Amino acid sequence: MIALVTDSNAMLPPALAERYGVAVVPLTVRVDGADHLEGVDIDADDFYARFDAGTPAVSTSQPSPGRFADVYRAVAERGAEAILSVHIGSALSGTVNSARLAAADAPVPVRVVDTGTASFAIACCVWEAAEAVAGGATLEEAATVAEAVGATVGNVFVVGALDLARAGGRLAAGALGPTTIPVLSLSGGAMRPVGEVADMDEAAAAMAAHVRSSGASLRVGVGVADAGALPVVEALEDLLTGVPEVRELVRYRIGPSVGAHTGPGTVGAMYYPPH
DSSP, X not given: OEEEEEEGGXXXXXXXXXXXXXXXXXXXXXXXXXXXXBTTTBOHHHHHHTTTTSOOOEEEEOOOHHHHHHHHHHHHHTXXXXXXXXXXXXXXXXXHHHHHHHHTTOSSOEEEEEOSOOTHHHHHHHHHHHHHHHTTOOHHHHHHHHHHHHHHOEEEEEOSOHHXXXXXXXXXXXXXXXXXXXXXXXXXXXXXXXXXXXXHHHHHHHHHHHXXXXXXXEEEEEEEOSGGGHHHHHHHHHHHTTOTTEEEEEEEEOOHHHHHHHOTTOEEEEEEOOO
C-alpha cells in the first residue's frame, strides 16, 4: 500500500483527504506572537476573525523534521509499505527540507515531491497522484504524476491585503496603479501582476477569462478566504460553470498559511489540464 502525505498549505478539502486517506502535516502560523498549528488549533474562520480589529502580525513556518517523522511512523504502523509525500515548493518554504530529513530515517521508503507551487495547487498534485495510486501506479509513477501537475498547474487571484503580500516579499516589483486592483499569479515564488481592474466585478471576469484562456477540459479549484469574499467567488464560479474549457469545478478555503500572505477578501483559482 502506498500512503499519501501532504502539508496543510495544500488547502486539501477534508472530503478529498478522507477519500484518499491523505495524512496532513500542519504548518505553524504565528499570530501576534502566539504559535498555532494550521488545521489543528486554528482554522480559516478563527484566523480571519483576528483581522476584525485590525491587521495582526502574522507569519508562518514549516513543520519540524520531528513532526514529519511522527506522521511517517504513524502511517507505516497503519500498514503503508511506501509513502508519497507531496509538498509546498522549496522556493516558498522549508517544508520539503524537513520532509527529506525525516524521510531518511522513516520505517518505509518515502518519496518526497517538491511541487514548486503552493496552496490548492499542491492539492491538485495530491489528487492526481492519489488517482494514479488507485489505478495501480508504482511509487515512482505516482511521484511523476504529481511532479507533472506541479509543472502545469496555473493560478490567478486577487488578494485582500496587498500590504501583507508586500511585507512578505512575495509581491514582485511592478507598476500598479494607485486606484486599481491587481490581478495576480504566483510564479517562481513571487506574486506577479497579470492585469489590473477597477472593481471586484471586473476582477471576477478577469480571473475567469484567464482560466478559460489556459486550456481545455481543465480541473479547476476556486478558493475563498472569508465570508466577505463570497460574492466574488460566487461570481467567479458562475462564470466558470458550464463553459467548455472546464470539466470539473470544486471550491476550497484559503487557510491561514496562505492567508498570512494575502489577508481576508482573497479569491483565486487553480487549474490544470488532464494527466
